[in-house]
Amino acid sequence: MIFKSKTLTLCFSTPNSRPLISNLLMAQTRPVHSDPPPPLQQHEQQQEVEEEKSSSLSDTAAFRLESPTLCLTGEARIERAWSHWNKLGRPKLIVAPMVDNSELPFRLLCRKYGADAAYTPMLHSRIFNETEKYRNEEFTTCKEDRPLFVQFCANDPDILLDAARRVEPYCDYVDINFGCPQRIARRGNYGAFLMDKLPVVKSLVEKLAMNLHVPVSCKIRVFPKLEDTLSYAKMLEDAGCSLLAVHGRTRDEKDGKKFRADWNAIKAVKNALRIPVLANGNVRHMDDVENCLEETGCDGVLSAESLLENPALFAGFRTAEWIEESTKDGNLDQAHLLVEYLKLCEKYPVPWRMIRSHVHKLLGEWFRIHPSIREELNAQSILTFEFLYGIVNRLREQGVRIPLYQKDTHVTEIPADELASLQAPTASS
Template sequence: MPPVAVPAGSVERAWEFFRKIGSPKFHVAPMVDQSELAFRLLCRRHGATAAYTPMLHSRLSVDTPKYLEEHFTTCDIDRPLFAQFCANDPATLLRAAQLVQERCDAVDLNLGCPQRIARKGRYGAFLMDDLPLIERLVSALSTSLAVPVTCKIRIFPELQRTLEYARMLQAAGCSILAVHGRTRDQKRARDTRADWDAIKAVREAVDIPVLANGNVRTLADVHACMDYTGAVGVMSAEALLEDPALFAPSRLTPEGARRPTEGCELLLEYLELTATHSTPFRMIRGHAFSMLGDWLTEFTDLRDRMNDYGLDEARLKEIAEEMQQRINSLGRDHPVPKLSARQLARAEMEESKRAAVEGQQRESDALQEMETKRDVAVAAASC
């Protein structure tokens, strides 16, 4: 890739924007069906200083108003907020971004999703095969939106390609670059450690603010990552799902260490937020499994109740309260699993598969509805 010139003043504007939103260090990552408003607010209560929306499909956002109405919700205290879109068409992406630009601080382009559905839809990390298209997508936003454009990427196996990629994004108008230190093929975070050296190299290669993503399980990890890479902030996903208070300053003190019942307490607090901020139950249920975590391997009867078709928020609250009482009565701070490692792995795989199938089906249904409306409109116009 030939060198690209950085537009005059763009770097200064990027840093001005970063300072304007408070130079946030602790970011809630964009997660499909998991970084919704109620969860973002919970994380903000416990130390998060910025957050991303769930990934929004640009074409569905433009053509299906109900889709955007469900997936993009916010409120006055939900700031700074980055609205993330996946896209492969500059015009569609711009139209989608314009629908939300007055209710967020920046629009983020998803260039990091490595899942099969992203391959099928030709978005996320699979756009890495077409860098000129990525450049057009970023440029379309940076030259036409009222808010800055940011990007979240994965790295190439070759460091030099990653650095050229990052410089191109900066030149195209990206104001903040979040770097996940894994390649597109490294889908499972637990299988491969993120490459902090690559993140550090990107930070040294560009002049705009860089966020680091990967290998963060504790607040101590957050600070270690920032110190090592020089990134201005850290983005967390899976670890934050398990511990929404990950960014709480007290986590660095012995007194602030995670208590055995804290997952139950955080879930109950989250349910209070969902009572105020309407949240699809599939999202609530997913968060409940993450927050209650390993204790479900001991209290398998509660896990079974969480898999009941009749589960609702009231019953979920009862489960969290019952688990809290049981843990307090144990006199120990760790679960004793009743499930074997193989059984637990199988259960987690089935849960992950179920969530993936549901996600793909929702997107397929929405696309089908959109195409049906389009066919009806074309038929009506030809009459």
């Protein structure tokens, strides 16, 4: 069942639930981009919310905390943090939050290929509260989309709490972004630029920890000095953070190819804290995953940019850039993954700017071989699924194939019938 509440769009598949009006209802033909239909009337929404609370969201309720985190003593808070993490199955392979890129269809694709959990894109808390269209387009989820971190940027505790309360029934953590290093974060006074305003950081975490019934997580970058990073991490834990993700680069180290993430700093944070800690940075294939977990002692790893190029990374696939003697053709390529992604977008619509971005990320190397096809894509102001499937078919007709590779120790068999289903539909299909 597809469910649209007063505040956000959700997608559920429960056998005995009646269909509800939603901006995600599928047409029989492949849709083109259009504005969502008018929202439901308020009384209809309220009725549907109550029905959903008693049926489809029963699994979610099982993971809700009995009381807010800061209502407990320090030791009990640590025990609860680990109890919740254990209930989720201690996920190790996690899709990092990426603005416009870690939306529902992409998260589901990564989950199919080994991801244990995922973050939403960073959501702007104030805009999320004020704009229904923003909520409906930027945050969608479904029953299979768990465990899920919903990430917000904010600098006002009350505004952040209002936004968090809208999503807490539908996620496993509400996450606060303290790591965004981009200029827009500087202008908006959020993300990594709150590292200069630690009292604000503390107030944001405490506000959620004192009022939410799901745990609060945080994602940070490191300071240039290790002692500052450790003090920062301890402050977050004491403020009520139940899980901390640490990006091993500083705020000024934006280029992941130029600056290596500091796994030693992440290890030091892990050793200093008592809550679960995740590592972010330098994860390009499964050997990196294993090395990172071993070197840092962390409870899981996040990958971002590498997943955009290769959503099957966590299933052991790697791009040609990381070929070794023991690697071989994995019988999968990025065009197959793009077709899967597009089919998910047909089922769970997202803004076309997100889809366009994934097409470029997945087919970037293919477009270098045939730049005229890329130029045709760039010139297309209004996209359709037919057009994008046609791009894939044209590249195939040109004889382009850039396989993904696997090491013998990371082989994932893909059945032949499943591979056949990954072909791009033709105009006649």
